[in-house]
Amino acid sequence: MKNDVRVVVIGGGVVGVSVLYHLTKAGWKDVLLIERGELTCGSTWHAAGGMHTINGDPNVAKLQQYTINLYKEIEQISGQSCGMHVTGGIMLAGTRARLDWLKMAKARGRYLGMELEIISVDEAARIFPLMNKEHFVGALYDPIEGHVDPYGVTHAYARAAQIGGAQVVRHTRVTDLKPRADGSWDVITDHGNVHAEHVVNAGGLWAREVGRMVGLELPILAMEHQYLLTEDIPALKGQKEQLHCIDFEGEIYTRQERGGMLLGTYERAGVPWSPRETPWDFTQSLLPNDLERIAPSLEVGFEHFPALGEAGIRKVVNGPFTFAPDGNPLVGPIRGLRNFWVACGVMAGFSQGGGVGLALSHWMVDGDPGADIWGMDVARYGDWATLAYTNAKVRENYSRRFRIRFPNEELTAARPLRTTPIYERLQAQHAVFGDYCGLEHALWFAPSAAEANETITFHRSNAHSHVAAECRAVRESVGLLEISNYGKFDVTGAAAEEWLSHVMANRVPKVGRIALTPMLNERGKLIGDFTMARVSPDRVFLVCTYAAEDYYRRWFERHAPPPGVSVRPCAMQYVGLSVAGPHSRALLQSLTREDLSTAAFPFLSFRRMDVGMIPALVGRISFTGDLGYEIWVTSEYQRALYELLIGAGAEYDLKLFGGRALNAMRLEKSFGTWAREYRPIYGPYEAGLGRFVDLRKDSFVGRAAALEEHESGGKLRLLTFTVDARDAEPCGDEPIWHDGRVIGWVTSGGYGHSVQRSLALGFVPKEYAELTSGFEIEILGERCKATRQAAAVFDPEGSRMRA
Ligand SMILES: Cc1cc2nc3c(=O)[nH]c(=O)nc-3n(C[C@H](O)[C@H](O)[C@H](O)COP(=O)(O)OP(=O)(O)OC[C@H]3O[C@@H](n4cnc5c(N)ncnc54)[C@H](O)[C@@H]3O)c2cc1C
Numbered sequence: 001m002k003n004d005v006r007v008v009v010i011g012g013g014v015v016g017v018s019v020l021y022h023l024t025k026a027g028w029k030d031v032l033l034i035e036r037g038e039l040t041c042g043s044t045w046h047a048a049g050g051m052h053t054i055n056g057d058p059n060v061a062k063l064q065q066y067t068i069n070l071y072k073e074i075e076q077i078s079g080q081s082c083g084m085h086v087t088g089g090i091m092l093a094g095t096r097a098r099l100d101w102l103k104m105a106k107a108r109g110r111y112l113g114m115e116l117e118i119i120s121v122d123e124a125a126r127i128f129p130l131m132n133k134e135h136f137v138g139a140l141y142d143p144i145e146g147h148v149d150p151y152g153v154t155h156a157y158a159r160a161a162q163i164g165g166a167q168v169v170r171h172t173r174v175t176d177l178k179p180r181a182d183g184s185w186d187v188i189t190d191h192g193n194v195h196a197e198h199v200v201n202a203g204g205l206w207a208r209e210v211g212r213m214v215g216l217e218l219p220i221l222a223m224e225h226q227y228l229l230t231e232d233i234p235a236l237k238g239q240k241e242q243l244h245c246i247d248f249e250g251e252i253y254t255r256q257e258r259g260g261m262l263l264g265t266y267e268r269a270g271v272p273w274s275p276r277e278t279p280w281d282f283t284q285s286l287l288p289n290d291l292e293r294i295a296p297s298l299e300v301g302f303e304h305f306p307a308l309g310e311a312g313i314r315k316v317v318n319g320p321f322t323f324a325p326d327g328n329p330l331v332g333p334i335r336g337l338r339n340f341w342v343a344c345g346v347m348a349g350f351s352q353g354g355g356v357g358l359a360l361s362h363w364m365v366d367g368d369p370g371a372d373i374w375g376m377d378v379a380r381y382g383d384w385a386t387l388a389y390t391n392a393k394v395r396e397n398y399s400r401r402f403r404i405r406f407p408n409e410e411l412t413a414a415r416p417l418r419t420t421p422i423y424e425r426l427q428a429q430h431a432v433f434g435d436y437c438g439l440e441h442a443l444w445f446a447p448s449a450a451e452a453n454e455t456i457t458f459h460r461s462n463a464h465s466h467v468a469a470e471c472r473a474v475r476e477s478v479g480l481l482e483i484s485n486y487g488k489f490d491v492t493g494a495a496a497e498e499w500l501s502h503v504m505a506n507r508v509p510k511v512g513r514i515a516l517t518p519m520l521n522e523r524g525k526l527i528g529d530f531t532m533a534r535v536s537p538d539r540v541f542l543v544c545t546y547a548a549e550d551y552y553r554r555w556f557e558r559h560a561p562p563p564g565v566s567v568r569p570c571a572m573q574y575v576g577l578s579v580a581g582p583h584s585r586a587l588l589q590s591l592t593r594e595d596l597s598t599a600a601f602p603f604l605s606f607r608r609m610d611v612g613m614i615p616a617l618v619g620r621i622s623f624t625g626d627l628g629y630e631i632w633v634t635s636e637y638q639r640a641l642y643e644l645l646i647g648a649g650a651e652y653d654l655k656l657f658g659g660r661a662l663n664a665m666r667l668e669k670s671f672g673t674w675a676r677e678y679r680p681i682y683g684p685y686e687a688g689l690g691r692f693v694d695l696r697k698d699s700f701v702g703r704a705a706a707l708e709e710h711e712s713g714g715k716l717r718l719l720t721f722t723v724d725a726r727d728a729e730p731c732g733d734e735p736i737w738h739d740g741r742v743i744g745w746v747t748s749g750g751y752g753h754s755v756q757r758s759l760a761l762g763f764v765p766k767e768y769a770e771l772t773s774g775f776e777i778e779i780l781g782e783r784c785k786a787t788r789q790a791a792a793v794f795d796p797e798g799s800r801m802r803a
Contacts, residue, residue, distance in 0.1 A: 001169045001192060006030040007364070008187045008196040010174050010210055012039040014047075014150065014349040016202030017157035017168075018357030021074065024164030026365040031166045032196070033158070034189060036173035037283040040154045042204040043321035044349060045284060048227055048264055049147040050244060050255060051351045052089060053114055054105055056405070057375035058733055058745070059681075060328060061112055063355020068144060070354040071153065078159035083149025087241050087255070090119075090128050091140040092304075094249030100458050101404045102140040103781030110735040110742045110778070117141045118781065128243050129235070130261070130305045135249070145244045147255055148350055157357075173280070177213045183338035198339040198364060205322060206278050207344030214337055218330060218378075219385035220345040221394040222273040222320040224287055226294055227264030229257050230311035236260070250300040251402040254308070261308050265297035266401035273320035275391055289316040323347045325385060325393035327401070329356055330378040332363060335554040342378050368521060372681040379551040384438040389414050406456040407731040408463070416440045420484045420575050421638040429656055432463070437547055441485045442658040444470065458780055459727045463660060464751070471664055471753035473655035474624050478581035480645055481657050483630060484638075487546035488574050492539045493565035500532060500540055502700055503559050505684065505693040509534045514604040514619055516692050518684045519555070524705025526678045526687060528552055533606035533619055541606070541617060541632070545674035546571050559701060574617070575638045577645060580628030582800070583652040588618075588629055590648050596620075603802040612644045623662060625669030625792070626800050667759045668752040668794035670720040676732065676747045677718055677761055686714040686763070716744075717769035718761060721786040722793065723749070723777050725758035730777050736762050737776040737783060743768055746777060755793045760786065 006028055009016050012035030020033045035041075051068050055061040071082040093099040102118060109116040117140070124139035125131055158168050169191075176188040177199060187194040203210035211218040236242065242256040254263045273287065291298070302309025324330050324345035329352055334340050343360050346352050362370035374380070396413035410433070416423070418439040426433075430452040431442035444463050446452035454463050473479045491500060497508045506517030511534045519528035528548060533541040544552065549569055556567050579587055589596045594609045601607070606619040614637045622628025633641050646654065670688070672678050677687055684693050684706060693706050723730060730749025735742045744764035752759045760777055772790075776783040795801075 001172065001194065002032055002167055003192065004195045005032045006196065007032070007198045007200060008185070008194055009033040009200040009202055011035065011042070011202035011204055011207075012154070012158065012168065012170065013042045013044040013202065013204040014040070014154050014157070014353045015204065015343050015346045015356055016200070017154050017161060018353040019200055019202055019343050019360050020166050020168070021157045021161040021164065022357035022361035023364065024161050024166050026361045028365055029165030032194065033161070033166065033168045034172050034174055034187070035168070035170045038170060039158055039168070040151055041284040042206070043222070043319060044150050044154055044204070046286060046317050046319040047150045047321070047350065048255070048262055049150050049350055050253065051148060052145045052244070053142065053351070054109070057328065058108055058112055059372040060352070060355070060375045063359065063371065063373070064351040065112065065114070066358060067351055067354030071148060074156040074160045077163060078156040080156040080159050081149070081152050082156050083152040084146065085148070085241060086144060086146035087243050089142045089145025089244035089246070090124055091142070091246045092124065092131065092136045092248065093138050094136050094247070096137060097404060097458065098248050099138045100780045102138070106140055107735050107778040107781065108733045111745045115143055128245055130242065130307050131245070132304055132306055135304050147244065150350065153350060174210065179214070179338070185339065198341065200341045200343060200360070202343045204344065205282070205320060206280070207322065207342065209278055211342070214340060216334060216337070217387060218342065218344065219381045219390040220322045220324055220330065221275060221390050222278065222322045223394065223398045224271045224273050224318055224320055225264070225266070226289065226316060226318045227262055228313050228317070229262050229315045230260035230308055231314045232259030233261060233307050233311045235307055246402065247301070247304050248402045250304050251297050252301045252304070254305065260311060260314060263301055263308055265294050265301070266398055267294045267297055268399045269293055270395055270398040272391060272395060276387070287318040287320065289318050291316065321347060323394045323397060325381070325390055325397065327397045329376040330381075331356055331360055331373060331376045332369070332378045333554065334378065335550055335557055368523060372679050374675055374679060377551060379554055380547060382437065382550050384418060389417065389438065406458060408454060408461055409456040410434050410443070414438065420482065421635055422482060422642045425639070425642060426482065426656070431656070431658065434659060436485050439485055442482060442656070444658040444660045445656050460729070460751070467660045467664060468753040470655060470657035470661035473653065474581040474626055474657055474661065474665065475754045476581070477653040477655070478579055478583040478587055478649065479655050479657040479661070480649060481578045481580065481662060482576070483578045484575035485546050486571070486576065487544040487549045487552070488569070488571045488632070489542040489544070489552070490539070490568045490570050491542060491565065492568070493561070494538050495562050495565050496538055496540050499561040499565050501697060503556070504530065504532065505700055505702065505706060506532070507694045507697060508532055508540060511536060512605060512607055514606045514621055518678070518689045518692055520684065520702025520706055521680060522702055522705065524683055524702040524709055525680045526682050526684060526689070527555065527680050529674055529678050529689065531619070531621065533617070535606065535608060535617065548674055573634055574632045575635045576630055576632045577638070577641055578622060578628060578630045579645060580622040580624040580626045582627055584628050587645070587649055587652045587654065591644060598803065611641060614641050614644070616641070622801065623671060624665040625671065625795060625798070626665070627803050628801070661753075664750050664753050665794075667748060667750050667761065668754055668792065670761065670792040672718065672761065673748070682716065682718070682763065683709040683714045685709050686716040686718065686766075688718045713766055715766060716763045717766045718747070718763055719769060720789045720792065721760045721762065721775060721777065722789060723758040723760050723779075724785040725779055726784070728779050729758050730760040730779055734760070735778050736764055736786070737778065738764070738768055738771070739774045752793060757793065759793065
């Protein structure tokens with residue numbers, strides 16, 4: 001074993017070898033993989049090897065496509081067969097709602113270039129004769145599903161990496177990791193030590209334990225998973241290999257295995273494996289079968305696929321594999337640990353392993369993953385994702401693997417976990433809550449406790465009229481919204497302005513003023529959007545997206561502030577309330593002796609002031625696009641502030657509103673938001689944020705690329721559309737058609753209650769940006785006429801927020 005290398009990859013499962021291969025491909029040859037047993041001896045060896053392209057996150061779906069297309073390449077380089085069987089796949093719908101979901105999946109696949117097809121039950125039965133037609137209403141066909149041989153794939157990656165210069169060492173366990181002052185690592189093993197510039201944790205079933213070596217508690221948990229193999233089925237003899245099949249209602253997947261079938265299930269009563277600590281002596285091992293547990297799924301399966309029930313069971317496999325709380329991988333560098341990377345929590349290694357390796361290798365070699373991988377960035381989880389939280393969410397996710405997630409559906413596990421001081425007060429007002437980073441926040445308010453429940457649906461729900469009333473209150477009088485779920489940073493120090501001016505694209509505002517700003521990476525792409533509020537010469541209060549707090553902290557570490565500047569995340573120390581609507585000024589004015597007239601406190605002002613007895617930071621800004629104020633207080637004051645506003649608000653017909661109404665109103669104003677309109681695949685000019693990029697500044701991160709985009713105009717444009725939808729709104733990821741061709745995709749959608757129109761924001765190539773007609777947006781399989789709007793549909797001049 002070499003004792004000094006550029007990278008040590010810990011773990012020789014399908015993910016570790018993919019990272020190793022991609023590092024050599026990206027030009028880093030001095031790389032070493034350390035595996036405690038044989039390659040594949042963790043969860044990889046007993047996998048069913050299934051691969052598919054569909055994923056709820058289109059960017060992850062793209063990486064899945066990449067993975068499947070990679071197998072030929074590694075076979076060619078290594079000479080090792082991956083045992084590919086590209087049979088095609090069929091997804092069966094047993095209900096209308098599921099068929100709607102499949103139509104949505106097909107529509108999303110369109111702009112990813114997938115050739116998915118909705119087919120009738122008769123057609124499905126023709127190409128997959130094992131099914132009993134009675135139980136189904138339709139199906140989706142995907143020509144590039146199939147399965148691979150886990151051993152073959154893993155060895156093909158490893159061999160290809162070795163040909164590229166990598167070393168693979170087996171039967172060697174990493175027992176500890178010690179950082180050096182220069183950011184490099186001493187990797188301690190039971191066969192001697194290695195010094196490495198970088199370490200990658202691809203420890204799979206043991207990734208948690210490897211994380212603990214460096215003080216990291218990764219939010220992953222292994223679940224037991226069972227599949228069975230039937231005896232040979234006479235009807236398959238002499239036939240073409242059967243398609244892969246997913247039966248959503250049965251929560252079953254099947255594929256052919258030699259002369260019989262493989263049938264697996266994600267049962268509702270899933271069982272975690274080794275919830276606290278993974279045993280090190282679990283090598284190339286399986287778990288005892290528990291057919292009882294999966295009996296309900298098997299019963300349905302044998303009814304839906306009678307030939308499987310008639311065949312005997314040849315073998316049952318029960319093996320563990322790991323999941324993150326949302327079921328997507330955890331990839332990327334770890335904040336606070338230099339040169340330490342993770343590639344773990346990969347629950348579909350044969351669909352995702354290649355994409356994970358590609359993204360991580362680019363990140364390590366070029367400093368950027370090269371694709372939008374927000375959906376699998378390890379930074380999406382903060383400290384709140386504890387061991388027990390992870391346990392609850394992973395079990396929920398596992399049991400829901402084949403269930404529909406409706407666009408308005410809120411999941412219930414691990415709740416309530418984080419609440420703000422006014423939680424009970426909002427509950428008493430019949431708030432229906434959503435979960436955001438483990439934090440409860442009000443989505444909408446029902447008229448009574450009995451009605452505080454939302455029907456989950458693809459169509460307009462029972463919340464529709466109540467959300468409409470909340471929007472009306474904001475647009476006609478005044479509404480009160482809790483805004484604690486925004487991210488916040490307190491940046492202090494004499495050089496705070498200088499540092500912010502370097503990391504943000506806009507100019508830091510003067511004292512007492514607010515400026516909106518994109519944050520760009522070196523490629524000039526959007527990696528954040530902030531409001532910067534200048535409290536004093538040496539203090540700037542940043543407001544941003546809370547879910548991205550760790551993502552931003554990692555970036556701020558990379559572009560570290562100079563000595564004397566402190567960047568303190570303070571999302572939960574400063575909780576907030578916002579009042580918005582034409583009467584919001586009068587309401588707030590009745591509670592403070594500061595002059596709130598537009599002359600004294602114009603739009604985008606920010607000031608420390610007392611509201612009643614409460615010391616607060618107040619900004620004149622509102623994401624509703626109306627006259628409005630954001631009031632930030634330390635948490636011990638929030639209840640008093642709430643009572644004060646509610647009490648004084650009675651005179652102005654104050655009404656509580658929630659996140660749903662806020663979303664509707666920001667769409668009416670064409671305001672984008674992080675992870676939807678603003679993502680690292682878009683430039684600021686493409687996303688309509690160009691006016692917040694100050695190219696007059698000599699230097700800031702991403703300036704050269706932003707200048708280039710400014711001159712060339714970039715490739716895309718974010719547009720606003722009104723949509724002739726019937727009773728289902730666009731909600732994101734729907735294809736945008738023009739003259740019969742898919743040319744773009746929706747990033748957000750919803751119903752604009754003030755304008756009484758369905759609305760969508762989405763990106764199209766810039767050549768289409770000036771056209772008004774010819775657009776359609778596909779909602780649940782139906783192409784609905786869409787009309788481009790030249791400006792926001794509500795108050796396009798912005799006169800209300802400036803009033
Ligand atoms: C029953 C079953 C069916 C499945 N079916 C499918 C399927 O159809 N399709 C699909 O895509 N996925 C499937 N999976 C999931 C798939 O197996 C995983 O996604 C994949 O194996 C994850 O690979 P990995 O490399 O992350 O982890 P692992 O395979 O667990 O690899 C981690 C490796 O790291 C090594 N290691 C850990 N710590 C150390 C250390 N300290 N020192 C040295 N070495 C260390 C381990 O020995 C291990 O070999 C299935 C899993 C199971 C259990």
